Amino acid sequence: MHHRDGAPLGRRELIHTLLACADMYYGLYTAAAGANALSQKVEVLSNNLANVDTIGFKRELALLHARESAAIELGQDYRGSRSRNDLGGGVDLAATATEFGLGNFKSTGMQTDMALEQPNMFFMVQRGDEQLLTRAGNFQFNNEGQLQTGDGDAVLSADGTPIQLDPTLPWHMLPGGRINQAGDITDIGLRRPTNLADLQKVGQNYFKSTTDQWSTIEPEDRRVRSGFTEVSGVNSLQEMTELIATSRAYETNIRMMQTHDQTTGSLISRLLRPAT
Incomplete structure (x- = not known):
C-alpha cells in the first residue's frame, strides 16, 4: 500500500489507517443503534399524541438504556477494561412502560x-x-x-x-x-x-x-x-416538545452514519489506490 504520491505506506502508518477504518465502522454501528432506538421512541410519542383526546388513555414511556460494546456483550472483554472495547455500544430501547397517573x-x-x-x-x-x-x-x-x-x-x-x-x-x-x-x-x-x-x-x-x-x-x-x-393522560405540549427533540436526535444519528460511511469509503479508496 502506498501514499497518494506513490511512496509505500510504512508499517506504523498502515496500522493507524486500518485502526481508523475500524473506528469508522464502530462509529457507524453506534450511530445506527441510536437511530433505531430513537425511531422506536418517535413511534411511541406519535401514538401518545394520536390519543391526546382519547378518554382514559394512559401515555406510554419509551425507556432507553446504554448498551455495552459488542465485544463485552459477546464475552470477549469486560466492563472497565479501559481497552478499545470499553467505549460503549450506543443505546437501545429497553422497554416501554405505561404511566398510570390519575388524569383530570x-x-x-x-x-x-x-x-x-x-x-x-x-x-x-x-x-x-x-x-x-x-x-x-x-x-x-x-x-x-x-x-x-x-x-x-x-x-x-x-x-x-x-x-x-x-x-x-x-x-x-x-x-x-x-x-x-x-x-x-x-x-x-x-x-x-x-x-x-x-x-x-x-x-x-x-x-x-x-x-x-x-x-x-x-x-x-x-x-x-x-x-x-x-381525560387522556397526554399533555400535548410536553409530548410535542419531546417528539421534536427526539426527531432531531434521530436525524443527527442518521447524519453521523452518513459521515462515517463517507469517511470509511475515503479511507478504503486511499488504501486501495494503486502506485503510480
Whole structure:
C-alpha cells in the first residue's frame, strides 16, 4: 500500500489507517443503534399524541438504556477494561412502560359516564371471550338495555356478567358505582391489580393482566364519579416538545452514519489506490 504520491505506506502508518477504518465502522454501528432506538421512541410519542383526546388513555414511556460494546456483550472483554472495547455500544430501547397517573376529570352530565378516583382501579369489560380492563368510562346503554363501552363491548358487573337493565324503566346511580333500578342493585365490576406492572396494553384502550393477581376492594374504595370522564393522560405540549427533540436526535444519528460511511469509503479508496 502506498501514499497518494506513490511512496509505500510504512508499517506504523498502515496500522493507524486500518485502526481508523475500524473506528469508522464502530462509529457507524453506534450511530445506527441510536437511530433505531430513537425511531422506536418517535413511534411511541406519535401514538401518545394520536390519543391526546382519547378518554382514559394512559401515555406510554419509551425507556432507553446504554448498551455495552459488542465485544463485552459477546464475552470477549469486560466492563472497565479501559481497552478499545470499553467505549460503549450506543443505546437501545429497553422497554416501554405505561404511566398510570390519575388524569383530570371532565364533567359531561351523563349518568352513564363514569370516572374512577383512584389510579390503580379499572372497569371490567368483556371483549369476545376475554375479560379486560379499561379506565375509559364513556359508557352507554344500547336499545336492549345492556351497558356498553364506546366500542360496543359489554361492561361487566361485580360478579363478572354483563350489566343488563330493563330499557323501559328508569334507573339512577348510587355512590360506589352502584346502579339502582326499581330497587334492584347492580354493582359495576371493578378490579385493582396487585401490581400495575403486571398490566399490558392490548389495543382499544384496554389492558390485560399477565398474572391475574388482584387486591381486595373495600366498599369505601369504590369511588366512582358518575357524570364525569377521565381525560387522556397526554399533555400535548410536553409530548410535542419531546417528539421534536427526539426527531432531531434521530436525524443527527442518521447524519453521523452518513459521515462515517463517507469517511470509511475515503479511507478504503486511499488504501486501495494503486502506485503510480
